[in-house]
Amino acid sequence: xxxxxxxxxxxxxxxxxxxxxxxxxxxxxxxxxxxxxxxxxxxxxxxxxxxxxxxxxxxxxxxxxxxxxxxxxxxxxxxxxxxxxxxxxxxxxxxxxxxxxxxxxxxxxxxxxxxxxxxxxxxxxxxxxxxxxxxxxxxxxxxxxxxxxxxxxxxxxxxxxxxxxxxxxxxxxxxxxxxxxxxxxxxxxxxxxxxxxxxxxxxxxxxxxxxxxxxxxxxxxxxxxxxxxxxxxxxxxxxxxxxxxxxxxxxxxxxxxxxxxxxxxxxxxxxxxxxxxxxxxxxxxxxxxxxxxxxxxxxxxxxxxxxxxxxxxxxxxxxxxxxxxxxxxxxxxxxxxxxxxxxxxxxxxxxxxxxxxxxxxxxxxxxxxxxxxxxxxxxxxxxxxxxxxxxxxxxxxxxxxxxxxxxxxxxxxxxxxxxxxxxxxxx
Amino acid sequence: xxxxxxxxxxxxxxxxxxxxxxxxxxxxxxxxxxxxxxxxxxxxxxxxxxxxxxxxxxxxxxxxxxxxxxxxxxxxxxxxxxxxxxxxxxxxxxxxxxxxxxxxxxxxxxxxxxxxxxxxxxxxxxxxxxxxxxxxxxxxxxxxxxxxxxxxxxxxxxxxxxxxxxxxxxxxxxxxxxxxxxxxxxxxxxxxxxxxxxxxxxxxxxxxxxxxxxxxxxxxxxxxxxxxxxxxxxxxxxxxxxxxxxxxxxxxxxxxxxxxxxxxxxxxxxxxxxxxxxxxxxxxxxxxxxxxxxxxxxxxxxxxxxxxxxxxxxxxxxxxxxxxxxxxxxxxxxxxxxxxxxxxxxxxxxxxxxxxxxxxxxxxxxxxxxxxxxxxxxxxxxxxxxxxxxxxxxxxxxxxxxxxxxxxxxxxxxxxxxxxxxxxxxx
Numbered sequence: 001x002x003x004x005x006x007x008x009x010x011x012x013x014x015x016x017x018x019x020x021x022x023x024x025x026x027x028x029x030x031x032x033x034x035x036x037x038x039x040x041x042x043x044x045x046x047x048x049x050x051x052x053x054x055x056x057x058x059x060x061x062x063x064x065x066x067x068x069x070x071x072x073x074x075x076x077x078x079x080x081x082x083x084x085x086x087x088x089x090x091x092x093x094x095x096x097x098x099x100x101x102x103x104x105x106x107x108x109x110x111x112x113x114x115x116x117x118x119x120x121x122x123x124x125x126x127x128x129x130x131x132x133x134x135x136x137x138x139x140x141x142x143x144x145x146x147x148x149x150x151x152x153x154x155x156x157x158x159x160x161x162x163x164x165x166x167x168x169x170x171x172x173x174x175x176x177x178x179x180x181x182x183x184x185x186x187x188x189x190x191x192x193x194x195x196x197x198x199x200x201x202x203x204x205x206x207x208x209x210x211x212x213x214x215x216x217x218x219x220x221x222x223x224x225x226x227x228x229x230x231x232x233x234x235x236x237x238x239x240x241x242x243x244x245x246x247x248x249x250x251x252x253x254x255x256x257x258x259x260x261x262x263x264x265x266x267x268x269x270x271x272x273x274x275x276x277x278x279x280x281x282x283x284x285x286x287x288x289x290x291x292x293x294x295x296x297x298x299x300x301x302x303x304x305x306x307x308x309x310x311x312x313x314x315x316x317x318x319x320x321x322x323x324x325x326x327x328x329x330x331x332x333x334x335x336x337x338x339x340x341x342x343x344x345x346x347x348x349x350x351x352x353x354x355x356x357x358x359x360x361x362x363x364x365x366x367x368x369x370x371x372x373x374x375x376x377x378x379x380x381x382x383x384x385x386x387x388x389x390x391x392x393x394x395x396x397x398x399x400x401x402x403x404x405x406x407x408x409x410x411x412x413x414x415x416x417x418x419x420x421x422x423x424x425x426x427x
Numbered sequence: 428x429x430x431x432x433x434x435x436x437x438x439x440x441x442x443x444x445x446x447x448x449x450x451x452x453x454x455x456x457x458x459x460x461x462x463x464x465x466x467x468x469x470x471x472x473x474x475x476x477x478x479x480x481x482x483x484x485x486x487x488x489x490x491x492x493x494x495x496x497x498x499x500x501x502x503x504x505x506x507x508x509x510x511x512x513x514x515x516x517x518x519x520x521x522x523x524x525x526x527x528x529x530x531x532x533x534x535x536x537x538x539x540x541x542x543x544x545x546x547x548x549x550x551x552x553x554x555x556x557x558x559x560x561x562x563x564x565x566x567x568x569x570x571x572x573x574x575x576x577x578x579x580x581x582x583x584x585x586x587x588x589x590x591x592x593x594x595x596x597x598x599x600x601x602x603x604x605x606x607x608x609x610x611x612x613x614x615x616x617x618x619x620x621x622x623x624x625x626x627x628x629x630x631x632x633x634x635x636x637x638x639x640x641x642x643x644x645x646x647x648x649x650x651x652x653x654x655x656x657x658x659x660x661x662x663x664x665x666x667x668x669x670x671x672x673x674x675x676x677x678x679x680x681x682x683x684x685x686x687x688x689x690x691x692x693x694x695x696x697x698x699x700x701x702x703x704x705x706x707x708x709x710x711x712x713x714x715x716x717x718x719x720x721x722x723x724x725x726x727x728x729x730x731x732x733x734x735x736x737x738x739x740x741x742x743x744x745x746x747x748x749x750x751x752x753x754x755x756x757x758x759x760x761x762x763x764x765x766x767x768x769x770x771x772x773x774x775x776x777x778x779x780x781x782x783x784x785x786x787x788x789x790x791x792x793x794x795x796x797x798x799x800x801x802x803x804x805x806x807x808x809x810x811x812x813x814x815x816x817x818x819x820x821x822x823x824x825x826x827x828x829x830x831x832x833x834x835x836x837x838x839x840x841x842x843x844x845x846x847x848x849x850x851x852x853x854x
Contacts, residue, residue, distance in 0.1 A: 024646070079827035086530035086824070093528045094538070101515035101520045103785035111521070112654055114764060116798050128835045159828055200798040214718055217449070218654075221643060223798035227648075242850075249841040255839040286839050324829040336811070337541060344815040348849055351840035355831045356532035356824050357482040371543050371650035383800040384763070385786040388771040390780055400506035404782045407503055407591055407830050408555045412682040412712050413778040416675040420774060423669075423738070424557040 001250075001264070001279065002294045003272055005303045009312075015300065016317040018229065018261060018366050023212045030183045030212040037187035040053040042194045049182040053125075060195050062161065062177040080168060083356035085133055091140045091360030094377040097225060106393020113381035115145035116223075118197060119199050119303035120189035122204030125154035126179050129162030130205075131353065137173040137375065144380035149174045150197055154181020170425055182206075186213035200226070203375065204361065225375055231368035232261040234319035234339075236310040236332065237271055241325035242346050246271075248277030249293055249323055250299075252351050258294035258319030263317060264301040272301045286372075296395045311335045318369040321350050330359050338370045393426050428677075428691070428706065428723045428800065430699055436739075440594045442727065445656065445688060445742040445793050450639045451823050455638040457610045464614035468493065469621045470490040473650075475611040481584040483723060489588065489604040497593030510562055510783035517785030533820020540808035542572035543650075545624060546824050547616035549631030552581035552608050556589030557632075559781065563788050563801065563804070564630045565599040571807035576601045577616060577624055581608020587669075613640035619651050630802065652802055656793035659688040660777055661746035661766075663737040664698055668752035669773050673698075674705030676750055677726075678719055679778050685721035690744060691728040692737035699728045719728045734747075736761045745796040765797045818851050 007015060020161050030391075037126055042060060050056050072080070100110040121137040136149065138276035141149050147240055151174050159344045161179060169177050178196055180188060186206075192198030201223040202214055214224045233253035237246050250262050266272050279296065284287050304310050314322060318338035326332060329344050336342065340363030341353055353359045387395065397415045405413035462532050469487060507618070527537040546723060548564040550557055561578065577600050583589055587660050588606060596604050605623055609617060613633075617640075619625030628650040629641055641651045661682035664673050667724045677689050693699050706723065710716050731737050733752045741749060745765035753759060756771050761770065767790030768780055781788045789802035816824065825844045832840035 022640060057452075071835075075830050079830035081532070081829040082824065083831065086534065089530045090528050090536045091627055096523065099520055101517050101785065103516045104509070107513065107779075107784050109513075109517045109785045111803070117764060132831060132835065133777040136682055215646060218645075221654075221794065224793070230575040244846060245843070246848045248839070252837070252843040255837060269711075273836045275823060282842070286842070287836070288838065292839065333813075337544060338809070339811055341812040342814070344813065347818050347821045347841040348814055349821075349847065351828055351832055351837075352534075352824060353812075353814055353823070354840060355828045357534050357814045357816065358528065358536045359814055367648065368650070369809065369811075371809065373808075374812060376538070376602040376810060376812075378805070378810075381800075381804075382765070382796065382798065383793070383803060384796075385768040385780075385801060385803075386760075386771065387775055387780055387784045387786055389784065391774050394774045394776075394779070397509065397779060400509040401778050401782045403502050403506035404510065404559055405778055407558065408683060409555060409657075409680070409714070410555060410778075412675070412678040412719065413781060414708075415709070416672070416679040416776040416778045417712070419671060419675045420776065 001276060001299050001311060003092065003245055003301045003303065005329050006305060007302065009355065012313055012316045015302065019259065019298070023208050026208060026212045030209055031216055034187040034190065034213060034216055037193065038183055038191040044312050045180060045184055045193060055155055055159045057155065057159055058181055060178050060180055062179060063168065067166055067170050067175070068356065070163040070170060072164050073166045076164065079330065080135070084139065086356055086358035087135055087139045088143065091143055091377045096148040103209065104393070104396050106390040107387070107397055109385065109387045111383045111385050113383055116200050116210055116380055116382060117146065118148040118199040119146045119380060120199040120202040121149065121151045122185055122202060122206055122210060123153035123165060124206050125152060129164055131162065131164035131168045132361065133204060134165055134168035136172055137171065140375065140377045141380050142267055146380055148197055148199070150199055151177045151184035152180040152189065155179035175203060183209040183213035186210060186217055190217040190220050191237065191326055203379070205344055210235050211346035225362060225379055226364050226372045227368055230259040230261060231256045232320040234265065234314050234317055234321070235323040236265045236326055237275070237305060237315060238307050239268055239271060240264060240327045241271060243274035243278050245346055245349070246275045246325065247282055249350050250279065251282055253321070254295035255288040257287060257290050260295040262295060262299035263319065265304060267304060267306050267310060269303050272303055276301065290383045307332060308335065314339070320363045320365045320369060322415055323348070323350060340364050340369045340374050373421040394420055395424060428703060428726050428728050430728045430730065433732060434729065435790065439740055439743045442729065446686065446725070450635050451734055453639045454637060457636055460610050461617065461640060461643055462612055462613040464620065465618040471610055472607060472615055472620060479609055480581050482582055482586045484582065484586055484606055487605050489593065491608060494593055494602070494604060497590040499591050499594045503591065509560070511517070512564065513785035514562055514784055517568065518570050518804045521705065523847050524602060531820070531823050533817040534814070534824055536812065536814045538689045538810045538812050540810055542629050542810060543807055544573065545575040545626040546573045546807060547626040547629040548576065548578045549612055549629060549633055550578060550580040550592060551639060552635050555637055556571055556592055558589065558591035558595045559788065560631060560640060561592055561595035565595065566772045566803045566808050567802065570806055571601055573807055575624055575626070576603065577626055579607040579612035579616065582606035610636040610640035611637045612646055613637060617644040617647050630789065630806070649741050652806055653791050653799045654795055657686040657688060658683045659747040659792055660750065661690040661692065661741050661744055661748070661752040663692045663734060663741060663753055665693060665734050665753040666695055666698060668698060669753045670698060670701035670705050672773055672776070673752065674709055677702070677706065678709055678713065680748070681719035681722035682715040685718050687722040689722060689726035690746065692731060692740055694731060694733050694737060696730050699730055703728065713733060717809050734759060735762065740767070746792045746794060747792045747793045750775070750777060767791050767796045821847055822851060
C-alpha cells in the first residue's frame with residue numbers, strides 16, 4: 001500500500017480514478033452470445049453451460065427434491081436466521097405509507113409502491129458460494145411482493161449448486177432456481193426461454209461478461225439494479241482508531257479479488273504507519289493472502305491535513321463502503337456527500353454490513369455512489385402516482401392548465417380542461 | 428382508431444406491443460458525435476449547433492442579463508405559480524425522515540437521502556416550448572438540494588430560447604442555462620466542456636438521438652432518469668364515463684406526435700362508439716389535427732368482457748398514463764400493477780398531471796412502467812445507508828458473521844470480527 005502525503009487537491013481526481021474497465025471490447029462477443037440464447041433457448045443454454053461450466057445438464061432448473069434436500073449445519077442455519085431477521089427488519093422499515101397530499105382544494109395526489117412483478121437474481125459462482133447475496137436480494141424482493149423471483153447461479157463441474165445457496169433460496173420461498181451462470185444467464189432472464197422465465201428487472205453482481213450482458217439487457221428493455229464494478233472500501237481514521245481493526249477491515253476488502261480497491265485516509269502519519277505494520281502482520285495468516293497482496297499493491301494510503309480534508313477526498317472518491325473511525329464522526333456525517341454504505345466507529349466492521357447487520361450489501365461501485373443508491377426495498381417497487389380531481393378541484397386548477405397548455409401550443413391539452421369547465425359552468 | 432372486440436387473451440401481448448424503435452442503428456453516428464464533443468469541447472458544440480439548429484453562437488451559456496430579461500404575461504406567471512406550488516407540495520411530501528432501526532441490540536442501521544450534486548436537465552425544443560418540463564425536473568432538483576443544476580435546451584434559428592423556459596429557470600434559481608440541443612447537449616453534460624459542466628445524472632425527454640445519447644452517457648458512467656419513448660395514454664371507461672371527456676383526453680395525447688400511443692378499453696361497445704363519434708367531432712377543431720389523426724391511426728379501442736379484464740389488459744400494456752373512469756375505480760386500483768401515473772374519475776384529465784396537479788410528468792413509456800417509476804424527489808437523491816455497532820452489538824451479531832464468512836471462504840471478513848471479539852473478551 002503506497003503512502004502519499006498531502007497531495008495537492010488538484011491531483012485528488014487522478015488519485016481517485018479507478019482502473020478503467022474495458023467492457024466495451026466485450027460488447028460484440030456478449031451480444032452475439034445473447035442473440036444465440038434469444039434464438040436457440042434452452043438448447044443453447046445447455047451448450048454454453050457445457051462449454052463454460054464444464055458440465056452437461058439435462059435440466060437447467062433445480063428440481064424440487066434437490067432444493068428440499070439442501071442442508072446446512074445448525075450453526076450456519078442459526079447464523080442465517082440472525083442475518084435474515086436483521087435484513088428483514090431494516091428493509092421492512094423502508095416501506096412508505098401512501099400519503100394523500102391535497103395540493104390545492106379538490107386536487108388530491110398520492111403515490112403507491114407496487115411490486116415489480118418478475119425479477120431475476122443473479123448469484124455469481126467462482127471461488128466463493130455467495131449465499132449472502134441470495135439473502136440481500138431475495139429478502140427485499142419477497143417483502144416487496146414480487147410475484148415471480150427467478151434465481152440463476154452457475155453450477156460446479158458436477159452440476160451442483162452450493163447447498164447454502166439452495167438453502168437460502170428455499171427458506172425465502174424462491175422456487176425457480178436455475179443452474180445457469182455468466183452472460184447466458186442474463187440473456188435467458190432478458191428474453192426468456194422454454195424453461196427460464198423472462199423478467200422485468202435483473203439484480204446482482206457478476207464479472208465483466210455479466211456486467212456487459214446486463215447493459216445489453218437494459219437496451220432490450222429490461223431494467224437492472226445498477227452498473228457493477230470491483231468492490232471498494234475507503235477508511236477515514238484518526239488517532240481514535242485501533243490500527244489492528246483498520247488493517248483487518250482493509251484486508252477483508254482486499255481478499256475479494258486482485259482488482260478490489262482499498263483506500264486509507266488519515267490526518268496522522270503515525271496512524272498510517274501503524275496500519276501498514278498491522279497489514280504486514282495480518283496478511284500472512286490469510287488463505288487468500290495472494291489476492292489481498294495484489295489488491296493492496298494497487299491501493300493507497302493518503303495523509304491529509306485534517307479529517308475534514310479526508311472527508312472531502314472521500315466525497316471525490318465516492319466509495320462503495322466508507323468506514324469512519326474518528327473523533328469527529330458526527331461532523332463528518334454532515335459533510336458526507338457520496339458513499340454507498342457507511343460504518344461508524346471502531347466496532348462497525350464492514351463485514352457486519354456484508355452479512356448480517358441489516359443494511360444491503362449490493363452497493364454502487366466505481367464512483368457510481370455519486371448518483372446511485374444501493375439496493376433497497378424501493379429497488380423492487382415502482383412508485384405509481386395517482387390523482388383524483390373533483391369538479392371544484394378542476395375549477396381551481398383548470399385555468400392555470402389552460403394557460404400553460406396554450407403557451408406550449410398544445411390545444412388539445414387545453415381543450416380537455418375547457419370542455420369540462422364549460423360543462424361545470426352550465427350546471 | 429381501430430376497434431377490436433373481445434380479442435383472445437393470447438393475443439393481448441401482441442396488441443400491447445409498441446412499434447419497435449430502432450435506436451440501435453443510430454448508435455454509430457451518435458457515438459461518433461459524442462466522441463467529437465469529448466475531444467473538441469465548445470468549438471465542436473458551436474459547430475454542431477450551427478449545423479443542426481442553423482444558428483451561429485458566440486456564447487453557449489445564456490447570459491445573466493438575458494435570463495433576467497425573460498418576461499411572460501401576468502396570466503402565465505400566475506399559472507406557473509399555481510403549478511409550481513402544487514409540484515413543490517407533492518414532491519416535498521416525498522421526503523423520508525431518517526428512521527433509525529435497531530435491528531438487534533447494539534446494531535443501529537438507518538438511511539439518509541443526500542442530493543446528487545450535479546444534475547443535467549434536458550428540455551427539448553421543436554414545435555412546442557416545454558417550459559412545464561423545466562418545472563417538473565427543476566423543482567425536485569432544487570428540493571433535493573442538488574448543488575449544480577445545468578439546463579440545456581436548443582435555441583431557435585435566431586439563437587433564442589423561449590422566454591417561458593428562461594422564466595421558469597430563473598424563478599427556480601437555475602442559473603446555468605445553455606443553448607444546446609440534441610445528442611451534443613447530452614455529450615456536453617457527460618464529458619463536460621470549457622463552458623458546460625459535467626454532471627452525475629441526466630434527466631429529461633428527447634428524440635431518438637437524445638435517447639441514444641443518454642444510453643451511451645450511461646455507459647460512460649453518468650446515470651440517467653429512465654429510457655424514453657413516445658408518450659402514451661390508456662383509458663379504461665365504462666358507462667359512467669362522459670364520452671366527450673374521454674375523446675378530449677385521447678386527443679390531448681394524440682397531439683404530441685404521430686408516434687404517440689393511445690388505447691381505449693371498455694366493457695361497453697356503446698361507450699367505444701360514442702367516444703369514436705366524439706373524436707371525429709373534436710379533432711377537426713385542433714391546430715395539430717394532422718398529427719393527432721396520424722397517432723389515432725396507430726391506436727386501438729378494445730372491447731372486453733368486464734372492466735376487470737380491461738385492468739388486466741392495461742397491466743399487460745403498462746401505460747405511461749392511465750385514466751380510470753369506471754364505477755369500480757376502487758377495485759381496479761387494487762388490481763393495478765403497471766402504470767406510470769393514474770388519473771381517477773371524469774374530472775382528472777391527463778393534462779392536469781402534465782402541468783399543474785403536482786405529480787410529475789416525466790414518466791416511464793414503452794412498457795417500462797413494469798419496472799421503472801416516474802421522476803420524483805428520490806430521483807435526485809442517493810439513499811446512503813449507515814450503521815453503528817456497539818461493542819455489545821458486535822458481541823450479539825459477531826458469531827453469525829464469522830460463521831457466514833467462513834462458509835463463503837472469506838477469512839479476512841471473519842477475522843475483522845474475530846480480532847474485535849477477542850479484544851472484547853479480554854476486557
